[in-house]
Amino acid sequence: DWQELCTFYGLDEIQKNFDRSLRNGKGPIYIRKQDDLYYAHGSPCPAYDQQAHQCRYYQSPLKPENCSDFPLYLDGRTIVADTRCEALDLPRLLQMLKAATPDMDFTTRQHPDFAVLNYIEFRSKKRS
Numbered sequence: 001d002w003q004e005l006c007t008f009y010g011l012d013e014i015q016k017n018f019d020r021s022l023r024n025g026k027g028p029i030y031i032r033k034q035d036d037l038y039y040a041h042g043s044p045c046p047a048y049d050q051q052a053h054q055c056r057y058y059q060s061p062l063k064p065e066n067c068s069d070f071p072l073y074l075d076g077r078t079i080v081a082d083t084r085c086e087a088l089d090l091p092r093l094l095q096m097l098k099a100a101t102p103d104m105d106f107t108t109r110q111h112p113d114f115a116v117l118n119y120i121e122f123r124s125k126k127r128s
Contacts, residue, residue: 004064005031005038008046008057044114048084079120090118097122 002015009028011018021027030043045067047056057063071085072093079097081090090108097106097120104122111117 001037004062007062010046044082044084044116053084077122079122081118081120082116083118084116094120 005011009031018027019033022031022033030040032039045055048054049056055063055067058067071082071088073080073082081088081093083090094106094108097104101122103125105125107121109119109121111119
């Protein structure tokens, strides 16, 4: 929500102005708004402390609900896998996905700027 966005990204502006900048393509390219919620895509969470290797808000009431989904997030027909999680074995995950859903095709790609983010796109296999 707006308050979380301001907290995590250090925003100090009026929501109406920020929303206008997003609509005009002048806001941060990694933030999208849908209905009354904001979503960050293609960028590591700013609450993650790269040096300490931990979330600044994990044990606080400021932790957003969807952070419990870490290290996998669903974005449309794409699974975003964040390999900063030491428990995530990307090759094993792909193996399990293929075994569990043999009627699906999977393609993977790394984010061009954030190598820790891997995109697993899936679609139904074509029937002959």
